[in-house]
Amino acid sequence: MGRAQRDKGARAERQLAKLLGGERVPLSGAAGGSYTGDVMALGLRWEAKVRGDGFKQLYGWLEGRDALAVKADRSEWLVIMPIQTFLGLLDKGM
Numbered sequence: 001m002g003r004a005q006r007d008k009g010a011r012a013e014r015q016l017a018k019l020l021g022g023e024r025v026p027l028s029g030a031a032g033g034s035y036t037g038d039v040m041a042l043g044l045r046w047e048a049k050v051r052g053d054g055f056k057q058l059y060g061w062l063e064g065r066d067a068l069a070v071k072a073d074r075s076e077w078l079v080i081m082p083i084q085t086f087l088g089l090l091d092k093g094m
Helices: 003-020 056-062 083-091
Strands: 039-041 044-046 068-070 078-080
Touching: 003 039, 003 083, 056 068
Parallel strands: none
Antiparallel strands: 039 044, 068 078
């Protein structure tokens, strides 16, 4: 991984931690390290991924909707939603 990619990822992790009121996990990207996840917040371990245009299809499917559920065969459902929608659900106690 190049320096620019590493810095971009670290910025995203700090931003996510701030939004969720959590903290960035130190050494989360260290190969073979015992630290898993990028951010600890709300009692959950979060992984942050940032791509220039890599999630375009997800954003397209989500457009005009509150949430998106995706599932691969024989795997669990995943829910994708804007972080503000998620934080709003937390505020409502859902």
